[in-house]
Amino acid sequence: MAIVLPGRRPAKRFADSKVVGGKMQHGRRTVNADLNVVPMVDMMTMLVIFLLMQFSATGEILYMQKDIKLPDAQHGQTIEVAPVVAISASQIVVSGQKVAEVAEVERGEDFAIPGLEEKLRDEKKRWDFIHQNDPDREKNWKGDVNIQADQKVPFRILKRVMYTAGQAGYFNVNFATLDQSNVAAVARTD
Amino acid sequence: MAGGGAPVPEGGRGKKKRPLDAVINVVPAIDLLACTISFLLFTAVWTQISRLQVQTGGTGGPPAAEEKRQIQVTVTLGDKGMVLSTSAGVSLEIPALGKGADGQPQQDLKTLAQKLKQVKNEYPDQASLTVAAEDGILYADLVRVIDTAVGVGLASVSVTAAG
Numbered sequence: 001m002a003i004v005l006p007g008r009r010p011a012k013r014f015a016d017s018k019v020v021g022g023k024m025q026h027g028r029r030t031v032n033a034d035l036n037v038v039p040m041v042d043m044m045t046m047l048v049i050f051l052l053m054q055f056s057a058t059g060e061i062l063y064m065q066k067d068i069k070l071p072d073a074q075h076g077q078t079i080e081v082a083p084v085v086a087i088s089a090s091q092i093v094v095s096g097q098k099v100a101e102v103a104e105v106e107r108g109e110d111f112a113i114p115g116l117e118e119k120l121r122d123e124k125k126r127w128d129f130i131h132q133n134d135p136d137r138e139k140n141w142k143g144d145v146n147i148q149a150d151q152k153v154p155f156r157i158l159k160r161v162m163y164t165a166g167q168a169g170y171f172n173v174n175f176a177t178l179d180q181s182n183v184a185a186v187a188r189t190d
Numbered sequence: 191m192a193g194g195g196a197p198v199p200e201g202g203r204g205k206k207k208r209p210l211d212a213v214i215n216v217v218p219a220i221d222l223l224a225c226t227i228s229f230l231l232f233t234a235v236w237t238q239i240s241r242l243q244v245q246t247g248g249t250g251g252p253p254a255a256e257e258k259r260q261i262q263v264t265v266t267l268g269d270k271g272m273v274l275s276t277s278a279g280v281s282l283e284i285p286a287l288g289k290g291a292d293g294q295p296q297q298d299l300k301t302l303a304q305k306l307k308q309v310k311n312e313y314p315d316q317a318s319l320t321v322a323a324e325d326g327i328l329y330a331d332l333v334r335v336i337d338t339a340v341g342v343g344l345a346s347v348s349v350t351a352a353g
Contacts, residue, residue, distance in 0.1 A: 037216055044223040051230035062239050071330035073337040076240025087329075146241065151330035152292075155323040158332070159351050162246045173349070174241035177333055181240070 003033045062148050062176055071151040073177035082144035082174065083123045085116065085161055087153050092161065094119040102153075105160055113164045120145070120168035145170035242336050244321075245348045260316050263309055263344065265302070266352050267323040267335055269295050274305050297331055299338050306342040319344040322352040 010017070061079050064070075067088040086093040092100040092113065099115035131137045145165045149158060162173055262277040271285035284302055286295035310316060319339045323332055336347050 037220065041216060041220060041223070044220065044227060048223055048226050048230065051227065051234060054234050054236070055230060056235040056238075064237055070239065071333045073240060073242055073333055075337050075340040076242055079239050079241045149329045151328060151333075153329045154325060155327040155329070155332060155351070156325035158329060159323075159325075162349065166246045171246055173244050173246060175244060175329075175333055175336065177240050177242055177337070179238035179240035 003035055062146065065148075068148060068150045069152075070148065070176055070178045072180040074180045076177050076179050076181065079146065079174070079176065080144060082146050083120060083170070084146045084148055084176075085120075085165070087147065087149040087157060087161060089150055089152065092116060095123070102157060105157060111160055111163055112167055113160055116161065116164045117168050120165060120170055124169050141169075143169055143171045144174060145172070146174045146176055148176040242333060242340060242347070244336060245346070246350070260318065261313060262320065263306075263316065263318070264320045264322055265335060265339070267297070267321060267327050267331065268352065269324065269326055271295070272297060272302060272335070274302065274309075276309065280309075294328060294331070297335065299334055302335065303338050303342060306339060306344060310343050317344060318346040318348070320348045320350060322350050324352045 061081055062084055065086060065088065067090070068086060083095060087102070090102055091098050092102065092105065092115075094116060097119065099119050100113050105113055127141070128137070131140065134140060147158070147161060147165075149161075165171075165173060264275050266273040266275070269286070271283060273281065273283050275281040282305060284298050284305070287298050288296055290296045306319075321332065321335055321339070332349070336349070339345075339347055
């Protein structure tokens, strides 16, 4: 890739000509220079390969939140699209909407969480509406729900969330974790 | 971008042969790479999140016809440690290793993995496990126990409350 001085210059086929090419130089030293772009192309190719390996076609189903720190797991499966119940130290959120305070849930005598149940039932209604023309709708209903809880959330909260999800028709609970399978694979090879 | 060609040989009659070196225009390739890098950077997912699938207590488990060579394996998770019990009569206590910096008990997951492997070797068809957790158990500890069970090959995990 050449860098050339702006302005008039001979065409490529005349550049080497002693007759025509030299006329335009007027005795000046040429300032044209060739830039070696091979290392840059190499680097860009490496970057593309690295980013392609990182690429995920499913996109982000769960968004990392500041107040939720997920635990690590080495044998997790790929996460699938399902309603997300996010449990932090202070509140329970479904699909970005707050449904309950953790402190209230702990104080409450009722095992089910009404706000959560209502929201999950709405999600199920939406799924039913989308699949209303599907003859195998009942068969295709898997009842998946993703629980994205902070690692310090106690089981007494979790069990209420799981119970409420079950009441709303979501029996397959998926615990969200940080995927450490690559770390485990590297450790095994060492 | 020019390839390193051999020097142009001179002809016998003093005529120069046409050079065989060719210049490849790499600008379109650089443009394409730059666009691809921009797209991939925008769509990159840096945090890999996985899931551990569990059934809520009493709703999971394979049908009875498939449970010929299977037993019921339960891991009870408490503050003092774990208890591994099976319907074959085995009951084994796995005490906690101590308290961590945050005051929470550190479960002995290595021993649990060894014992679950023994169960799996004895009953190769076994795929289900029930984790019964006490109220104070943290989500992180529960996930670690489930992860250990899935790693051993007991992939169908049910979670229920202890007691």
